Amino acid sequence: MAIPVIMPKQGQSVESCILTCWNKKKGDPVRKGDILFSYETDKASFEAEAEAEGTLLETFFADGDEIAVLTNVAVIGLPGESIDEYRPGKTASPSKTEPEKGKSEMAATSGEDIKTVPETGSPAESGIIKISPRARKIAAEKGVPIASLKGSGSEGRIVEKDIHQYLLHHSRLTPLAASAANREGLTAGNTGTGLAGSVTAGDLVIATGGYAESYTDQPLTNVRRIIARAMHASLQNSAQLTHHMGADVSRLQAARKKIKEMQEKGYPHNITLNDMVCYAVIRALLKHPAANAHFLGESIRYFSSVHLGMAVDTDRGLMVPALRNASALSLVELSLELKKLADQCRNSSINPDLLAPASATFTVSNLGNYGVEMFTPVINLPQVAILGVNTITYRPRPLKEFSVEFVPYIGLSLTYDHRAIDGGPATKFLAEIRNEIENFKENTA
């Protein structure tokens, strides 16, 4: 007897889950307790175990699909058994339509799941009308008769969309508004300014459906998913703030000019302004180990050498490879290594271990090339700080006798985790970076 596997429901508010990956594939033998697939909600990931023994006869969804909870995602049974009745979209629920004892095992488990679902609201209506709380609220406000609605959610559950659909066709649209809504893809807005609050043509708004052809939904790539999680977690789980400071880059610019001149004469290394800033940052970090650290919750780990993370913009998204032992490198070596890492990121040959946030002890993100004058970079936890490097602007500096000169300043935006560092030390560290930049020694190259 074939048994469907459903997407479990995790918590009250979860309407759908993403099937992260299948551990078994179609045709695999399955034992009770085997991990069938992993899935995730917006908050956490879970693993679904097989509730029955047999063969995985069919999987209805692929990795990365978003699936409404309680929807059939696969079927376990004996080879040759029909799986069609379990295909999602079939309205008849097998556990209700086939009162046969063979499926009792599965029914018991899925029944349990359904019992924990509190979506049916008040006891009086529970079991009769399945409706999401939000849909129920809107229905009540707009006087939508939910009993007569057919839900489009799993097992016919009424969701918000169904209420809006109903309203579009049943709200008191004036005849003109109804014609215009149908022909121009408009929908009733929140206000009706016509007779007794009826929706007039002037009240119509562009329906979400009106955009249907102008957007595409793209599932997250893994890189995007990792970035999304890391960045969100960083802002959620730490106490970040940013200080901004400018540093006179005359010396760096002079050095850069000199290198260019040397290159024309055959010097092999293209040492960029960014390389020099990174070099200065490493020197500053060595003097301020408080910023070269990982915050581990109950302790702070200070590193004796600098493993420099560098934000690299790639086609696939942001990557932050770590340059291990960067503090041991000369400026030329640093320049070469940073270039190598960036190239590896762009051609996807980077060692994934170097991408782990814990691989680096501090990160530099340079947006100066894009003309950004100030920003608040987000820390790669468990690191405790990140330096944003901005574009160069010219600022007046007073000279004697009421005149000014214009000095090139590079903007430095230091985000730090206040859990690990206080404002004073953070400022001193930032000032140290400035100091290193302003007193950059050309002969370092």
Next chain:
Amino acid sequence: MRLRISKKIQHNLPHHLKSKLKKNKQPMYDIGIIGGGPAGYVAAERAGQQGLSVILFESKALGGVCLNEGCIPTKTLLFSAKILDYASHGAQYGIRTTGTVADLPFMMSRKDKVVRKLVAAVEHKMKHNKVVVVKAAASILENNKGVVTIQAGDKKVECRNLLICTGSETAVPPVKGLNESGYLTSREALQITEIPASMAIVGGGVIGLEFASLFSSLGTKVTVIEMMSEILPGMDSEIIQLLRKEFSKRGIEFHLNARVTEATEKKIVVEKEGQRLEINADRILISTGRKPVTTGFGLEKLGVELVKGCIKIDEHCRTNIPNIYAAGDVTGFSMLAHTASREGEVAVNHIAGKPDRMRYKAIPGVVYTNPELAVAGLTEEEARNKGIEVEVQKLPMTYAGRFVAENEMFQGLCKIIVGKKYHEVLGVHMIGNPASEMIFGAAMAIEAQLTINELKEIVFPHPTVSEILKEGVYMFKV
């Protein structure tokens, strides 16, 4: 300062203090209304129906200009004139009469009786809805912390919301010699004791034309002088031309693009296209328009915003001050009694927290001449000016059998304007009796944004003149 004492404390007070408290106690009204015209008394009635406590200030008779010296008395007299018209043309319908006489004193006393009856009805309505009516001029003292204080006679009254319905008054243009000429306004014209042999009516708006119709029917030689290039500005030009033609047949003379430069007791001087004309007239009637009444009742104490001399209101008829509302002619929007009443209702509903809003798109306009002229919605010209693509159907009223049965010699006209794309009803314009009684149907269609498809499904009584709408609707090719 007046102490506010909680009910519980009041209850526990010794008897002698309790009685003192009662004496000092002033009721706080939910709404105070200044002006008992169609805006004020209807608002008071609606508010009372909803259980709000209302106080209404009116120094004259309830009903305002409309009931006492406007809509109702003119319509009463115009009906007498219409009977006279029918009598004099009775032969066309096989009824021959001899010696038909207009008995002006009787007409006037009947008019007064009608007015008295209706004023009494309004008074009864106020009583029935527990509206406190103060027959004294109101003067606003202050609006402090959401409480408006009003002085009326020797009485001070407090209310949480104030609705201003002070209406409008005749605007008399500055013309040399006019003040000495003994001219009439609509008010005096309703009190005359003799039918004048000739009358010059200055201003070809609704009021001017209704009096033109009235006096012309009574045998007066009427001349209408209008400054603009056409009478009844803003109305459909074809309909107006028909009316002008009908009136000309009856001997009414029109001077368009004409400006009055001088007036004497029996003569007015007009400048028309560079020429000077002298028009002899027993009486001069000034009907050049009305202006809102915004002074004389302490409005300036409130800081209410005015636009071109009218109180500015939002779609809930609220002024820029949260607890101050205004309705009727004083807002200067449409200067019609039915607009005023509706504005009053909207203001009351907003005060009561009921969703409602004022819409001006489908307000019917009627000219109670004989023949009547009634309109609702946009004219063809207005629609085109707004960039709306329209389709128009024009049909003589004689397409309705009932109209043929009752009208010899006059064709009438009905004009229906719909949107080109969706065929929603945008405007209906009619000339021919009883257009005034049918126009509400058009107003309903416009207000409800009905298209001609819905109108086709509505059953009209047969035979009635109203069937003209259905006839017209079927003329559109969909």
